[in-house]
Amino acid sequence: MxxxxxxxxxxxxxxxxxxxxxxxxxxxxxxxxxxxxxxxxxxxxxxxxxxxxxxxxxxxxxxxxxxxxxxxxxxxxxxxxxxxxxxxxxxxxxxxxxxxxKLDPTWWEFSREFMKRRWRTAAAKTREGFADSLAAAALGMLAEAADAPDARLVRRAVRWSIVPAHANEEPPPDLEKVCVWVAENSLRLSALKESSIAEDVHYRLAYKLDGKLAAKETYKRRRRNFGAAMAYAIQKGYLDANPIAGMERVATAATGAIDPRVLMNAVQGREFLTAVSYVGSVNRNRGRRLVAFFGCILYAAMRPAEVVGLRLADCHLPEKGWGMVTLRETRPVSGKKWTDSGQRHDKRGLKMRDPEVDRPVPIPPVLVAMLRAHVKEFGTAADGRLFQNERGGLVGTSSYWRVWQEARHFAFPPHKVASPLAGKPYDGRATCITDWLRSGLPVAEVARRAGTSPEVIDRHYAGCLDNSLEDDNKKIEKTMGWGDEDGSES
Incomplete structure (x- = not known):
């Protein structure tokens, strides 16, 4: 035809x-x-x-x-x-x-795509931070439905699904139905162009599941990570702009300043380290293994993850006088699913520094003596690390946290145990930084030794130095040549 x-x-x-x-x-x-x-x-x-x-x-x-x-x-x-x-x-x-x-994926699809893109170059802690941010935003990117799963399960499902290694795996039994539901009910990225959706996502970044305001640093991290995700979405042509870029926080979180009540004085610091040695049985040496560990935090302002990775080869420990530790790496705990090695501890360069840059920190004679005594009693790990657990492995976060909490009961009277005093290991770092500032060290040098920025020092520690007002006035009088008490020139 x-x-x-x-x-x-x-x-x-x-x-x-x-x-x-x-x-x-x-x-x-x-x-x-x-x-x-x-x-x-x-x-x-x-x-x-x-x-x-x-x-x-x-x-x-x-x-x-x-x-x-x-x-x-x-x-x-x-x-x-x-x-x-x-x-x-x-x-x-x-x-x-x-x-x-394809140009308008669902939030479920986009989260997996973005995480796969960022996984290779991100540290384990950064990956975990991205997962938290994407999971928090996911709660605002769901269609309204009567059969919606519990918000905690939704967040767990998103956090599990965005790990690239899980792409071809079946979800855990308790998340199987949740993953299917979220995948089917996740809104497309274009929904963020609606102001009501964008505002809800912003709310999810700023608040916890119980409706209480999230910590200031948590919100800042989530918003920063969400911004990185939106930058990727713009690059791929999914969106034209970050939908929450112009939104302001609806409430004010904590100022971020250190609470002076957490700081130990010199006597309390010594008593606390002595108390650490009493923790655990004599045979296991659970507490004694960590006396110098906590000493590094209290007298050198080291972060716990920096102490975990400290090696004897990076320590100068003379018999007398001040010594020096040169910090080169940090070993933060991130969980096996976030690390490339499959181990709980990641191995990274120092925080706020390029991977190859180290940080020399002078250490006082008291800490030098503690480190020398530690090496003499416990030796070093096979790879030269100063601190190891009973099996020779890395010191775990839960282990040193338990010892810290038990030591507080030995070191302080009940009313102090019930107070914020030395509530966590990072309070030892805050104590050291505050002592450096009170001793008159320039803020820039304090920031260098602590491995942070002068802006952070000023923001977090300015409120801890109020009791130095009289000393500061005397320094000004001496510099200005004022001799009498009323401040008039002699």
Whole structure:
């Protein structure tokens, strides 16, 4: 059958469609030598022959009927593949719809894509921070439904799913249905263009599940990570702008200043370290193994993760006088699923420094003596680390936290145990930094030794130095040459 036999079909040459023709010839179905698809249909468009094979005769005749009906409707056929115009348009529309979906993934899909992109270059703690931020935002990117799972399960499901290693794994039994639900009910990224959705996402970043305001640093980290995700979305063409960029915090969190009540004085510090040695049985030496560990925090302002990775080769411990530790790495605990090694501790460079940059920190004679005594009693780990657990492994966060808490009961009277005094290991670092500031060290030098910035020192510790007002006034009097008590010139 040719187009000339089909009523209403225009002659070739009058078509405005490039690559299409009305010159169509359709032949009958014939058999070919094939066991699986023995029925062949052939047709010619603009001089080009197209063909298709089928497993059964009804399928072949059905396809011939479809082409025949297109010819009767007066459709042009595409020359290179013989498809009628209506089928070409449907295929193009489907492809456009699929492309539009690709440019507008769901939050569930986008979180997995973004995390895969950032995983290779991010530290374990950074990965965990991204997971927390994406999971918090996910709560605002869900369709409203009566059968919605508990918010805690939703967050766990998102945190599990975005780990690239889990891409081809089945979810844990308790998250299997939750993952399916969240994947099906997750809103597309374009929903963030609606102000109500964007505001809800911002709320989720700023507040905890119980409706209480999240810690200031938690909010700052979540918003920073969400901003990084939005920058990636803009780069990929999913969005034009960060939808929460102009939003202000709806409430004010804690100022971030150190509470002076957590700081130990010199006597309390010594008593606390002595109390640490009493923790645990004599045979296990659980507390004694950590006396010098906590000494590094209290007298050198080291972060616990820095102490975990400290090696004897990086310590100068003279018999008398001040020594020096050169910090080169940190071993934060992040969990096995976030690290490349599959171990709980990640191995990274120092915080706020390039990977190859170290940080020399002078240490007082009291800490030098403690480290020398520690090495003499416990030796070092196989890789030269100063501190190890009973099995020679890395000192775990839960281990030193338990010892710290038990030591407080030995070191302080009950009313002090019930107070914020030395509530956590980081309070020992705060005590050391405050002592350095009170001794008159310049803020820049304190920041250098502590491995942070002068801005952080000023923001967190300014309120701890109020009791130095009289000393500061005397220094000013001495510098200005004021001799009498009323401040008048002599």
């Amino acid at each position: 040719t187009n000339s036999d089909t009523p209403g079909v225009k002659e070739n040459g009058n078509s405005a469609l490039e690559g299409f023709s009305f010159d169509v010839r359709l032949w009958k179905v014939n058999k070919v030598n094939s066991k699986t698809r023995p029925y062949q249909l052939r047709w010619k468009v603009g001089g080009e022959v197209s063909s298709a094979t089928f497993a059964t005769l009804p399928l072949a005749e059905g396809r011939r009927s479809e082409l025949w009906q297109a010819m009767r409707r007066g459709e042009a056929f595409r020359i290179h593949d013989g498809l009628p115009e209506s089928e070409v348009r449907r295929a193009e529309a489907a492809a456009a719809a699929q492309a539009a979906v």
